[in-house]
Amino acid sequence: MNKPLNAVINIDVKPAVLVERLSGRYICKNCGATYHKLYNPTKVPGTCDRCGGHEFFQRDDDKPATVKNRLKVNIEENTPLIDFYQKRGLLFTVNGDQDIDLVFADVQAVLKKTQLACRHGLTVFKRVDLCYNVAVCAEGLPSPHFRV
Numbered sequence: 469m470n471k472p473l474n475a476v477i478n479i480d481v482k483p484a485v486l487v488e489r490l491s492g493r494y495i496c497k498n499c500g501a502t503y504h505k506l507y508n509p510t511k512v513p514g515t516c517d518r519c520g521g522h523e524f525f526q527r528d529d530d531k532p533a534t535v536k537n538r539l540k541v542n543i544e545e546n547t548p549l550i551d552f553y554q555k556r557g558l559l560f561t562v563n564g565d566q567d568i569d570l571v572f573a574d575v576q577a578v579l580k581k582t583q584l585a586c587r588h589g590l591t592v593f594k595r596v597d598l599c600y601n602v603a604v605c606a607e608g609l610p611s612p613h614f615r616v
């Protein structure tokens with residue numbers, strides 16, 4: 469794959485929201501049915517839809533403390549990457565706190581924004597590299613032949 473990187477999309481979600489999303493899973497002790505307190509709760513609170521059981525548990529992986537720790541490590545690892553792409557003008561941040569359809573629409577808008585058409589009718593990408601703009605089409609032709 470010798471293609472240039474055109475855009476890096478950072479779907480930004482507040483840590484507190486992520487913890488809530490990622491630690492919401494719980495499981496019926498009796499039958500193993502899986503629920504999520506936000507996205508897939510039991511129809512009757514505290515009662516398993518499948519077996520009528522009342523006891524639930526969380527896997528260690530899903531517990532808030534574990535999720536928080538995992539996120540902390542993740543943020544530490546990702547911050548240098550975000551800075552790296554930001555400096556090169558390749559980073560686009562999308563608000564991940566909003567509804568999934570809106571996240572998707574924003575991602576599409578970013579992709580559209582980074583796309584240009586070259587005179588060959590190819591869809592190509594505008595690549596911002598360090599301090600100057602370089603656009604390269606799929607044939608590797610340089611920027612002057614672009615209609616922008």
Ligand SMILES: [Zn+2]
Nearest residue numbers: 496499516519
């Ligand atoms: Zn059950």
